[in-house]
Amino acid sequence: MNKSIAVIKGDGIGPEIVNEAIKVIDKIAEKYNHTFQYQDILMGGASIDVHGVPLTDEAIDIAKNSDAVLLGSIGGDTNTSPWYKLEPSLRPEAGLLKIRKELSLFANLRPAYLYDELKDACPLKPELIEGGFDMMIMRELTGGLYFGDRETKEINGQMVAHDNLVYSEEEIRRIAKRGFDIAKKRRKKVTSVDKANVLDTSRLWRKIVNEVAVDYPEIELEHMLVDNCAMQLVRNPQQFDVILTENMFGDILSDEASMVTGSIGMLSSASLRDDTFGMYEPSHGSAPDIAGQNKANPIATILSSAMMLRYSFDMDEEATAIEKAIEKVLQAGYRTIDIMSEGNELVSCSEMGDEIVKCL
Numbered sequence: 001m002n003k004s005i006a007v008i009k010g011d012g013i014g015p016e017i018v019n020e021a022i023k024v025i026d027k028i029a030e031k032y033n034h035t036f037q038y039q040d041i042l043m044g045g046a047s048i049d050v051h052g053v054p055l056t057d058e059a060i061d062i063a064k065n066s067d068a069v070l071l072g073s074i075g076g077d078t079n080t081s082p083w084y085k086l087e088p089s090l091r092p093e094a095g096l097l098k099i100r101k102e103l104s105l106f107a108n109l110r111p112a113y114l115y116d117e118l119k120d121a122c123p124l125k126p127e128l129i130e131g132g133f134d135m136m137i138m139r140e141l142t143g144g145l146y147f148g149d150r151e152t153k154e155i156n157g158q159m160v161a162h163d164n165l166v167y168s169e170e171e172i173r174r175i176a177k178r179g180f181d182i183a184k185k186r187r188k189k190v191t192s193v194d195k196a197n198v199l200d201t202s203r204l205w206r207k208i209v210n211e212v213a214v215d216y217p218e219i220e221l222e223h224m225l226v227d228n229c230a231m232q233l234v235r236n237p238q239q240f241d242v243i244l245t246e247n248m249f250g251d252i253l254s255d256e257a258s259m260v261t262g263s264i265g266m267l268s269s270a271s272l273r274d275d276t277f278g279m280y281e282p283s284h285g286s287a288p289d290i291a292g293q294n295k296a297n298p299i300a301t302i303l304s305s306a307m308m309l310r311y312s313f314d315m316d317e318e319a320t321a322i323e324k325a326i327e328k329v330l331q332a333g334y335r336t337i338d339i340m341s342e343g344n345e346l347v348s349c350s351e352m353g354d355e356i357v358k359c360l
């Protein structure tokens with residue numbers, strides 16, 4: 001297969017971790033006889049330094065004309081970097097919001113997986129994580145409270161603010177379909193999370209999810225209230241496979257789920273639309289405190305590239321090979337500084353990439 005990948009290395013540790021992901025993808029190309037063509041584009045601070053804006057129209061065009069985008073991370077130290085003295089629309093993060101919008105990415109996928117070898121980093125009691133957990137949080141990205149109209153004004157001498165929470169049937173249907181499709185490739189269970197005991201938008205959400213479920217008889221569907229879900233994530237995370245939810249609930253629950261894995265350098269993410277196109281990036285930021293030192297953990301980015309192979313290129317076997325190689329490297333005791341523990345071997349960012357390539 002021949003696929004084109006727009007590559008945004010980004011800022012801070014971005015270039016270091018993306019280079020390791022590319023090493024791994026190149027090994028997959030060699031082993032499975034694929035051709036991957038990379039085209040570098042600038043975004044975030046790197047683009048501000050060259051073009052004066054965090055994302056150019058030319059960069060957007062290149063991303064739109066590729067089969068997928070692989071992103072490192074963008075941004076700098078928000079206290080000291082000159083990028084944060086610019087007006088908000090010219091700062092690094094504005095590039096990220098713009099590219100998500102321009103590429104019509106509406107579904108964010110964040111896996112939370114507990115590696116046996118990293119169980120010590122999990123803040124939950126050992127008896128709660130016996131057997132590990134492996135869930136996928138699917139969050140709607142373009143609707144809900146963050147995009148409704150809002151206002152702060154004075155009424156009768158006091159300030160009053162409102163934010164409008166809006167969802168259309170179509171917005172709910174398209175993300176629900178993606179959620180069920182993803183569950184088909186996993187353990188075939190969807191937990192749809194809402195607040196249907198209070199909110200109209202949640203009642204519509206539940207109705208539409210039930211309608212979509214009719215087309216997926218092989219998938220087990222349950223509905224859960226968001227407050228209960230927040231508790232269940234720390235009480236019994238094993239029960240979850242795909243968690244399907246709206247924008248703000250997903251924002252909060254995906255951070256909670258990632259914290260229970262305990263290792264920020266291990267968490268991948270994908271943003272998808274209704275065809276096969278997607279943008280793939282680690283869940284963490286640009287870690288300016290360790291940038292340029294060859295210390296960063298590249299695994300989140302390498303796992304994101306495995307998601308790219310699975311969800312954008314339909315290369316399940318290749319994606320699984322990468323995931324298995326990472327497990328082998330962890331079993332062999334190789335650790336970057338963020339996941340280092342006694343008795344293991346400390347490796348650099350590039351050495352971690354090399355070890356994963358060797359296991360492929």
Ligand code: NAD
Pocket residue numbers: 013072073074075076077078093096264265281283284285286287288289290295296297298300338
């Ligand atoms: P961060 O995720 O960059 O770092 C938090 C802590 O985790 C730091 O101590 C860092 O060293 C460590 N860390 C993160 N990733 C690591 C890795 N792969 N290996 C080892 N250690 C790792 O969060 P922050 O410090 O709050 O943000 C730094 C910059 O990143 C800010 O400009 C922020 O806006 C940006 N950011 C970008 C994205 C993105 O590009 N999608 C996401 C989050 C934050």
